[in-house]
Amino acid sequence: MPRFSIIVPVFKVQGFLRECLDSVLDQSFTDLEVIAVDDCSPDGSGAILDEYAARDPRMKAVHLPENVGLGRARNAGLPHARGDYVLFLDSDDRYTPGLLRAVADRLDVTRDPDILVFDHVRTHWWGRGGRSDAAGLLEQAGTSTFSIRDHPEYLRLFLVAWNKAYRRDFFLGHGFQYQPGLYEDAPVTYQTMVTAERIACLDRVGVEYRQRRQGAITRTPGRRHFEIFEQYEGLFAFLAERPGLDWARPLLFERALDHMLFTLARPERVLRGDRREFYRRTRAFYRKHVPPGFVPPREGRRTELRLLAVAPHRAHVALGALRRVRRALGSRKLRLRNVVARRIMRCWYKLQSKRALDPNLAVYSAGHSRAVNGDPYAIQARAAELAPHLRSVWVVRPEAVELVPPGTEHVTPGSWRYYRVMARAKYWVNNRNWAGDLVKRPGAVHVHTHQGTPLKYMALDLLDRPGARHGTDVRAMLRRSDRWDVSLVANRYSEEIWQRAYPCHFTSLRSGSPRNDVLVRGGTARAAEVRDRLGIQPSETVLLYAPTLRDYRKGGHVWRVDLETLAGSLGPGHRLLVRLHPSLARHHERALLLGDLHRRGTLTDVTDEPHVEDVMLASDALITDYSSLMFDYACLDRPIVVHADDWVAHLAARGAYFDITAEPPGHVTRSEEELAKVLVSGAWRDAESTRLRGAFRERFCEYDDGRAAERVVRQVLLGEPADSAGGGDGAVINIPAAANRSARLPEYS
Incomplete structure (x- = not known):
């Protein structure tokens, strides 16, 4: 019996299907089965499923004789599931590397809860977006388990099937089924969440949720969006059959209305001519299902929920118009306030500038x-x-x-x-x-x-x-x-x-370079303190990986190395430190992969270390691509490996003052296989590496003698002559002449 059964409904996704299946079958955690349900897809999706099933015994293709829709296609896969846990994945989305290993580990820690929820990131056709709004809730949960009755705020987690792992006995034992039609995720999500006794969370981005440029039903206006009412009627019929869940009725009533009003407010969903009827149906739902003594929440849609009880559609429209006017006025006031503030500050600055x-x-x-x-x-x-x-x-x-x-x-x-x-x-x-x-x-x-x-x-x-x-x-x-x-x-x-x-x-x-003084002087005690703080044993060999930005990629970041594979290839007694460019410290790519690998102990993420000199001192070698960090690291006279697998593309996009692959500070690799070979074989610190580094140091560490900061303080801040500052080549700097220039006060925009 596998640990996981992943059910993938498939319909008209042949352009994305291989990427989806590969993201599952290539996971580092292999105790799984994939049940792909061909929902009578008219394209080549069915043939792709058969191809994958023929070469991987963990894959099973189920072909339906007729199209039944997303929800019932998921249902069709359930009888074939044998895993301890069932996960659903839409066939145009994909798992992030290492997700299933992280899920398995969290299930072990939380002792097999009914449901495990993880995070996602939206992937638009032009690039990735950020994490979901629920990221804070997932982090807050830690490794504890809870019930919705004790923590109702978790009902605000994203209403989809594919961000959860359900214990199969729990899911099948309660007979949960997806219904036909749009918004089929919402009822099952709420049914399972309020029924579960133990829910756990994993603060990790597990799914890349593809926002397709065309064809997404949630971005296609029309009458199908009225199906939301049937879905929530089904949810409240479910509650009516289970008196023990009466406590959940006010919570789900508020969430249902919030979802309906959210849908109504989206012009890409409800057509202008249908809005009055949609609002009328929402009011009818309100009157039918409002719990006794229901009090709208203080935040969010409180006013709109109150209007549903007493006011027709024109009041709802008026409220929306009033809010738009307030936003416009508020924006105008803010702009005016900013202009006034800038002018006042400019006058203040001019006044202060008249002083000596x-x-x-x-x-x-x-x-x-x-x-x-x-x-x-x-x-x-x-x-x-x-x-x-x-x-x-x-x-x-x-x-x-x-x-x-x-x-x-x-x-x-x-x-x-x-x-x-x-x-x-x-x-x-x-x-x-x-x-x-x-x-x-x-x-x-x-x-x-x-x-x-x-x-x-x-x-x-x-x-x-x-x-x-x-x-x-x-x-x-x-x-x-x-x-x-x-x-x-x-x-x-x-x-x-x-x-x-x-x-x-x-x-x-x-x-x-003043910041390199500590590198030239050695900083042995400082290095030991940093290694101890990072949990690095004195006997460990530490390799620092520090990649740079890519100007040919939106967002500036490209993973050029499989970090999990690289860390694993180093073997015992080695530690991999990873430091991204400072501009990527809050980048979603970091949360997508690096954070998880750090939490699992695969590597150590040192991007947030305030002083890069500390992580350089704590390491035994540097792996980089085209980062200027290599020039600083050369001051340590420690091995450097340049991984230049995309040098041609980088050169074409950004340009370079010299060919780093022809004049490197150490060995140059052009593929992950070459990089692994250099590291595993020990070539990264051989005689050739030493020779290359020596020539590099002679050229680029010319004035780094450990007294750079002192030289700047003495010559610039204290006005002492160059020879008394020590080091350098005795050049004299004429500060007074340079400092007598002035610049005009620019106009404020």
Whole structure:
């Protein structure tokens, strides 16, 4: 008897069917059977099912003699199910990798509940959307089980068949059946949820729910949407036969009406000419089934539910019109308020700018004020030691305030204090451009640290790469870059690139990268602390995988490596750390796969570690593709593997200043098989790897001697001559001349 029976109803989906079946049969958890029900599909779907059944004994194809619809096709698969648990999957959707293993593990932990619910992500034809609105409920449940009577809020989970695993004995024992017609999921979902004694949740995206561009019935207006009333009549007939479920009647009554009003409000479902009748049918349902003493909930559709009891359709229409007017007025008021606020702030900023610069005030920002790390962090920390008379203020968004070091001042962008501080600060340090509404005052010194040595085209060089610069105003970028006085460089290669990509009036300081000081010095104690915090044993060999963005893909992310397979190939005594690009920290792809693998202990997700230097110190080798992190990692003189399986596509989309596959810091792999071979064989740390890394370090770690932050503090913030700052090549930087330039206050939009 298999653990899982997956029932897949099939009708006119030949273009998606193989992807759906592969997502099930290729799961790492293999104790399953697939029952695919051909609902008399007129296309080639039936032949595809027979093909799969012929080559995989876990697959069974059931061919129906006539079309019966989605619900009854699911019913037709149930008699063939032999698994402990039954799952339903629509044939144009697909499972995410590792789902069934995660479900099996959660069922073991929760001791085989009646129902297990998991999450989904919507997949549109142009790309993926976010997680469902129920993600918070799933996370909140943890590993506990519950009943709806104790936790009625879980009735708000998505009303579909395919986000649940039903214990087969429970489902068949109660005789649950899907009814013909549209909205067939709702009654069975509610029936099972209020009947179940033990429900568990899995906070994991398990299904990619395809939002088809054409053909989706929920986006096809017409009379079929009136079938919702028959479905809910069936639900309340079910309740009438079970007096023990009377407690659930008010809850389900409210959910039913919410669903009906939601459907009525969708022009892609109910035609304009049908809305009056649809509303009348909803009112009739209300009068027929309203429980004694029913009180509408305080949130959501409270007013609409009250209208159903006493008012005709024209009152409902009037309410909708009133809400639209309120939204419009509110939006207009908000816009007016924002314009007024901006003008007031501009006047305040101008007023503050008439005051003298504070020679002891330095402001810092990193990652568009969303972080407190990198070069600005290293410079500020060193300034606290070497120039304690300087007042340091971090500019951080509200969500990053907790990252500010204890005892250090901070301001949030757009606040009164922000404009007062920015107007008077003499020193500005940032690894990104400052906001466009800020003024470069004569005498102020702007230090731009960049974000590492560039491989990919930047700034002006992006003009002939429309895909890579999509959404980027290069002219505006260069206008903001005109405010730079000092540009930090780690090598002569970077110096040449920055001067060409940013043709502005700054002076290059051959300082090295301040954030890399800790890498050059070793940081043994810091590395041990990080490894201990991450649960890494001293004897483990740690490999850090850090991929970069892909400009040829919407959203910027592509999984180029099967992380579960990669982690498994490393064998015992190895640990795989994965760090995504910071812009992907809240990307749904991370929740889709990486979060689950982290929870299962397959790998360790270190994307949220605030300082990338920590995870570099904690690792023994780096696996990357085209991330600039490789230039920093080379300071450690540890092995680097470049996985360049899509180098040609990446080069065509973004461009590069040199061919990393021809001048790499270590071995280059072009397929997952090659990558696994290099890692498993130990070639990643052989003599050839050492030779390649040595040449790479000589070129790109030229000025990184462990004293970069000190050099910046002494030369820029304290005005000391270059030779007293130590390191570098003795170049002199003329700060006063650079700092006397000013920039015009830009117009507010």
